[in-house]
Amino acid sequence: MKIIVTGGAGFLGSRVIRALLAQGGGKDGVPAFDGIVSVDLAPCPVEDARVTSVTGDIADAAFARRVVGPDTVGIYHLAAVLSGGSEQDFDLAMRVNVDGTRALLEAARATGRAPRFVFTSSLAVFGGEMPEVVPEAMALMPASTYGSQKAIGELLVNDYSRKGFIDGRVCRLPTISVRPGKPNSAASSFASGIIREPLAGEPSNCPVPLETRMWLSSPDAAVANLIHAIAVDGARIGTWRTLNLPGICVTVAEMLASLERIGGAGPRSLVSHELEPRIMDIVCSWPGDFDVSRPLALGFTRDTDFDAVVRQYKDEFVR
Structure with a gap:
């Protein structure tokens, strides 16, 4: 049984992989797994016999179906062209952020086993006039290409979950600070x-x-919440699978x-x-700032x- 992590070579993806390996499958609600597949444009830096690194284009439907198979019990979809890069290259961002998400969802649907699917979204789905503390049901009014594409992804994950094709969880991540390494395109x-x-x-x-x-989260808190996201029972989340993760x-x-x-x-x-x-x-x-009473009640932390x-x-x- 496998868990797929797109963007597994990146800062957040590699940390999620290490956290999954440390915890192990079949514990505290995490699906039982015997291997993790990192999918990215570069090899995964995590050196472990349980990790397989696959490089390729997730927007290629045939590639996505080769990666996601009947033994897939969970998927983390972290790969994306980030906010600054999306503004600079609209076509690339559409291919990765929209076409790639759809290809991955279709590959998950084809397994016939409704794998757990964690999709990382962003505060960028919001815009326009907002109250001091944003309620959970706030309408989306993205003011950027990246935000618009993440909003599309959120709707797709929710509808694929409604249809029973996947067991989806949309996690709107706070801005992660402090990231080690070099600046990225966000x-x-x-x-x-x-x-x-x-x-x-x-x-x-x-x-x-x-x-x-x-609205900020440390890397450690963000990773802990992403691990909890795949572990929490979907029935507890409810029919609307989108969560503003605590920050x-x-x-x-x-x-x-x-x-x-x-x-x-x-x-x-x-x-x-x-x-x-x-x-x-x-x-x-x-x-x-956000009202995160529901995610906190579900066991997410900050x-x-x-x-x-x-x-x-x-x-x-x-x-």
Whole structure:
């Protein structure tokens, strides 16, 4: 029995794979499995005999059906062209984010066993005027190509679940901070950069107003919630399979204050503040706080505060 992880070579995907291996299948609701298949454009960095790395294009329906077979008990669909990249290359983003999702859903449907299907969505599905705290039933009004494509994916996963083709779970991830490594093409990449680079002694720029509210999750909390997402009984989620995963609401100014408290005045002085309209147009259209009472009642968790997030990153990655 296999679990498929698209985007398995990436930062989040490889962490999900490691967490699944550490927990093991058949425990705490996680489907029993004897192997994990990483699907990406690059080989998976996780070295384990239980992990098979497959490279290819998920938008290729024939490739998707070769990867997803009758022995597939679960699928994590993490692969995507991110927000900044989607704005720059509409056609590529449509192919990966929409056609790829549909091809994967059809491959799952063809197994005839309704595998559990975890689809990672985004705050980018929201836009327009919003209340201070966004309710779970808030209408979607994406203000970006990426948000529109994620909204399409959400509807597809819900309808394939309604039809019994899959057992779907849509997880709208908070912005993940602090990510180690290098910046990516996400418009929200600065949310890690303004912490990560200064702690490494390098300059970074904050491209949005300091009062901008961010809905954030540490990598550890995000991975724990994704593992819980495949474990929780679908009947408990209900007919509408979309969840706003818990995060914490922090302004950019508060993030920088955490940086100074944990890292000192030196790192804080390395952060400049030059507004970038391209980033602001995307990020400032996102909500900054959510009602997550239902996900919390289902057993999902969140970080305590941003100081703890920065401290966790500093202790693990700063030498």
